[in-house]
Every structure is written in structure tokens, then in C-alpha cells.
Amino acid sequence: MEFTGGGRLEVRITSADVGKRVSVRYVTDSAAAGEKFTDAVGVLTSWDNSVLLITRKSGDSVRIAESTLVAGKIAPAAPARRRGPSATFPELARATARAWLPVESEALGEWTLRASDGFTRRANSVLPLGDPGLPVADALTHVRAWYEARKLPAYIQTATGAEGTQELLCAALDRHGWRREVSAEVRIAALAPIGDLDADVSAVRLSRTVDDSWLRRYQRFGEPGPAVRSVLTSGPSVWFASVPGTGEVPAAIGRCVVDGRWAGFMAVEVDPEQRRRGLATSVMTALARQALDEGASAAWLQVEADNDGARALYDGMGFAPHHHYHHYRWAEA
Secondary structure (H helix, E strand, O other): OOOOEOOEOOEOOOHHHOOOEEEEEEEOOOOOOOOOEEEEEEEEEEEEOOEEEEEOOOOOEEEEEHHHEEEEEEOOOOOOOOOOOOOOHHHHHHHHHHOOOOOEEEEEOOEEEEEOOOOOOHHHOEEEOOOOOOOHHHHHHHHHHHHHHOOOOOEEEEEEOOOOOOHHHHHHHHHOOEEEEEEEEEEEEEOHHHHOOOOOOOOOEEEOOOOHHHHHHOOOOOOOOHHHHHHHOOOOEEEEEEEOOOOOOOOEEEEEEEEOOEEEEEEEEEOHHHOOOOHHHHHHHHHHHHHHHOOOOEEEEEEEOOOHHHHHHHHHOOOEEEEEEEEEEEOOO
8 A cells, every 4th residue: 555645644635525435554463463553545634632543344433543654645546347237336226126015115314214024124215316305313303203113123234345335324323323234245246157057947936926835944034924925025026946855845945036127035044954956056047037028138136244254155156245235223221
């Protein structure tokens, strides 16, 4: 990382640069043995009381005392993707939201409040794609009251790590007492290579409806209520895949929502005793071929950062991270 200007280190950022992507070097006791400095790259989300807050792509933040800075500059935007589809954050955020529609929703300016009887955070959280039409503190008060009236915890879904994401909102939520509870990656890929995979799809069954057998393999709820079926069957063009197993529980399942050029993959699950047999690949390939027949050309999915097995599978299919998303929960006193 190059900071020098005319042969010397310079701090070329100020508090006026809040909201911009920056690179800084600072003195820290946590530097590697024998080193004096640590570097940080991310969005400058605040500079108050002589302390900088920088939010990295992953959503993690680092606080840096102004007195420890030895260099700093505005960082160039992340390089353009070299493979796969191009996508802006707003386009992708709206496509992912349409694939997991809530039972109930209400607009607050350009924010959308979503509720589905507690089934998944995505369907029971605020999607804040713009201005709420109120000061943030007032908007958050409204959000808390809305979820309290439904006897649900208050969640807000945010994103970091791409142009136009919500690092500043994440910092504001932290200041107002909200705490990040879970994070995941949104990944994208070209769809055709997935459909071209050498996978055995002969046993994969595709259906427009979700049946009791499919639900027995799905692991995200207890007894399936109306909200579960409502969310799972929502979206522009929804397909369910299953591979028969022993008894009444499929060996593998998956879900795909086709929406214009996008195909979103969700709920890909395999019987633990039948993993590493290519069943997840077969499910993904069959769904991809169906989406290609409907005119889609790009794919997206969401994967938790600690799911190493799934990450390795998706790496092999050409999926690359686009941004990270996070759920912040109101930390009640």
C-alpha cells in the first residue's frame, strides 16, 4: 500500500471525508511482531472526538485514535469484476428481496418494514434502500414500535462492501443501540456455466409447489405454519427441486426464483449422510437449466461466512462475493 507523497508519509484525509472509502496507516500495539504500523481499508463512517471509525468490506469496524495516524488517503473504488455478471447493489438488493417476500409489509419512506410471524430474519426485518423520510432516530423509534406491536424482535437488514452500500447506516445503528447479530455474503455468478456442469440431474424433480416431503428436509423452522409456505412460494417464478431419499424425506432439496435476468438459489440442503455425492450440484444444475430456459443469465445466492463446505461448492461453480449483508437487532435494555 503506497502512501508517500514527495518521499514522505502524509495524512491526506479529514473529517470532511466521512462516507468515502479510505486507506490509513496507524501505530498500534496489535501490529505483527517487529512491525510498527497497521493498515486499514474501508469506509470512513465517523470522525468524532479525535477517533476515526472505519468499516471494512466485511462489516467489521476498527476505531483509530487520530493521534496514532501516520498516513491516510482516499482509496480508489474496488476494481471492476473480471468475471461473471455486473450488478449494482440496489439492483441486486431488490432482486433478493423479491425472492423472499414477507407476509406483511409497510413503507416508511424508502424503507420497507417486513413481517412474517417470525419465519427468518430476512422476512422479518427492515429493508432500508434509501431515505426513511424521517431523521434516523425517529425512524428507528417507529421501527421498534412497529415490531413490538407484532410481538417480534426488531431487525434491520444492511449491507457493506460494494458501491452504494450502507456503512454509514451500520455505524448509526451501532450508535443508537442496535447490535449486529448475523452476517452473510451475497455472491453472484454467470448462470450458463452452472447449467453446463457435468452433473446427474436424472433424479432431480422440479415442482412449482412445495409439498410436505420437501418441508421435512428444510431445516429452518419447527412446525410449518402459513407464513412458512407463504414466504417460500413467493416470488416472480418459483421452482422447488428435490432428490428422493429413503422414506418420506428427500435426500436433497433446493429452491430457485427466476426474476428477469436473475436466478436466485436458496434452501439447498442435503441429508448429512449423503453429502459429498454431488447431490447439491445436481440440484443446482437442474434449477439453473430451468432458469436458463426462462431467459435468466445471472445467478445469486447467500451464504453464511462460516459455512466452509457451501463456500467451497460455490467457489467451484464460479460464484464470487458481491457484498456482505447483516442483520442488526435492537438491543433492548
